Amino acid sequence: MRGKLMRVLVVIAMSVGSPVLAQGVHGASGIQAPNNTQAWARGGSVDAARQRAENERLERERLARLERARQERERIARMERERQERERIARLERERQERERIARLERERQERARWNRGNPMHGRSASSSRRG
Numbered sequence: 001m002r003g004k005l006m007r008v009l010v011v012i013a014m015s016v017g018s019p020v021l022a023q024g025v026h027g028a029s030g031i032q033a034p035n036n037t038q039a040w041a042r043g044g045s046v047d048a049a050r051q052r053a054e055n056e057r058l059e060r061e062r063l064a065r066l067e068r069a070r071q072e073r074e075r076i077a078r079m080e081r082e083r084q085e086r087e088r089i090a091r092l093e094r095e096r097q098e099r100e101r102i103a104r105l106e107r108e109r110q111e112r113a114r115w116n117r118g119n120p121m122h123g124r125s126a127s128s129s130r131r132g
Helices: 002-016 019-026 036-118
Strands: none
Touching: none
């Protein structure tokens, strides 16, 4: 009888000392601290909330990086369009100046031709008009 009592006491002592055994032996009786599972659940939800917050922060950072990259691409595209527009304007200005230069040269050529027709001796060889 004494041996059987000792075994029962050992089982009870082990059950009281171990929440896992107590839960198995007593079916989650009041041996456990009353809010242990709630505290564990809260701890889990705190960890889950912390993980959600971290994931949300990472997602916000990812979206911010994507937005910055989009803005940078737009800025580069705008700068390229502006550069092309400046080059186009500069090319048009060079072409206009070249047309004006060609028109001026043509006018000067025509004026020389008219002047030469009005002054037949002009433009002759220098030896024919030389004295002496």
